[in-house]
Amino acid sequence: MRFKGKLLLSYYEKRLLNAIKRFEIITMVARMNVIDLFCGMGGLSYGFSREGFQVMGFDKSEHALLAFNFNRIGRGIRKDLLTSEVEFEEGDEDVIIIGGPPCEPWSRLNLRKRCFRHPLYNCIIHFFKTIFRINPVIFILENVPDLLKDSTVCKLLERAGSGFSLAHRVICYNHYGAATSRKRLFIIGIRHGYGLSAEDIFECIPRGEPRTVRDAIWDLRHVNWNERINHVWPSARTVRKYMRYYKSGKYGWYILEWDKPSPSFGNIAKTYILHPDSFNGGQTRPISVREALRIMGFPDSYRLPPEIPLNVKYEMIADAVSPVFSLKLARTVKKLLL
Ligand SMILES: C[S@@+](CC[C@H](N)C(=O)[O-])C[C@H]1O[C@@H](n2cnc3c(N)ncnc32)[C@H](O)[C@@H]1O
Helix, strand or coil: EEECCCECCHHHHHHHHHHHHHHHHHHHHHCCEEECCCCCCCHHHHHHHHCCCCEEEEEHHHHHHHHHCCCCCCCCEEECCCCCCCCCCCHHCEEEEEEECCHHHHCCCCCCCCCHHHCCCCHHHHHHHHHHCCCCCEEEEECCCCHCCCCCHHHHHHHHHHEEEEEEEEEEEEEECCCEECCCEEEEECCCCCCCCCHHHHCCCCCCCCHHHHEEEEEEECCCCCCCCCCCCCCCCCCCHHHHHHHHHHCCCCCCCCCCCEECCCCCCCCHHHHHCCCCCCCCCCCCCHHHHHHHHCCCCCCCCCHHHHHHHHHHHHHHCHHHHHHHHHHHHHHHCC
């Protein structure tokens, strides 16, 4: 029906049109490939996968890919990216490339072999080379904030600026709803001509209620070792020997506090991050793998298979992007892009 030249749609017609639009968006997202370089256990990919993108992850670690594939994040492929390229087919320029190359060359914990002296330095170079070769719709790079102090990386970004709208932010995961105050640098590039600025993405990512250690793991405090999936921790026989480190507050030696977010932690099998009840009438022990996953924002449906050794599990969690943030990031990309 027409009224003053306008098409008037009935309630059912409007609902049908909305359903068609939703279906079109879902199929467009499902067709859009996300390539995760250095995908690890899939923290960064997690959000894109849950938002319906087709994710392909590349990593050289057998254990990381085991976790990636076990949790059905996408198709995980084992590849040493320093010795072989990711192959793309014609028409693949409509991809999104994401990735968190190893951060050891700029990590404040690594005082020797910094920047280009570090054997993993070329991973970041590979990331940029892939961006220049493929010219994706969007790229998202995650790393430690000190990456931006590296002059070679700054030059690579300058070059990227001629083809992409660029923006960067240091993100504190606690501001987005994870129970950790870990901070990470995110750089976003959107190909010129797409009618979007990278700043728009950061501006539109919704913040979340900051969470504490209590919010994340309180219900597990009386659950015994291995009584839940991944609720395991290393033997704490030597913990008392390190008491002076815990008192010093040195990086990596923390007893968590119930009503604060957890500080950023590394591999818990190396520097034990202790449960808040430690030395306080409760059990004195490192936090379990499940507790570490919860603090980072992984849901209990995310599982690390038993074949992965305990120290590798802790290492991968320490390396991962918080899925609470990756979910919001992916949702925003989807909303703005489509
Ligand atoms: C910081 S982690 C990535 C974490 C991931 N983005 C996440 O959110 O879970 C870096 C990853 O790079 C991988 N890696 C290191 N050197 C590599 C190489 N030469 N080729 C492929 N992957 C490599 C490591 O195995 C590790 O999983």
